[in-house]
Amino acid sequence: MRIKVFYILILFLIFTTPVEAQCAMCRAVLENEEGQETAKGINNGIVYLMVVPYILIGVVGYFIYRNKRKLTTTKKP
Secondary structure (H helix, E strand, O other), X not given: OHHHHHHHHHHHHHXXXXXXXXXXXXXXXXXXXXXXXXXXXHHHXXXXXXXXXXXXXXXXXXXXXHHHHHHHHHXXX
């Protein structure tokens, strides 16, 4: 089971697609800029802000899984 999860994670890391995330208002304001450096910075900031909740949910889910697994292994006679 662990090897299957490992392979799936490797596939997700290998086959990534670049994502350009912007809200409609930010995009409208930033499209008028010449160098587009500010737009790239805002895109990166939005992606970083979007990743943090997923990481937190994953960590909490891992601890719940680990605690439930401990409970099931200690209850077996």
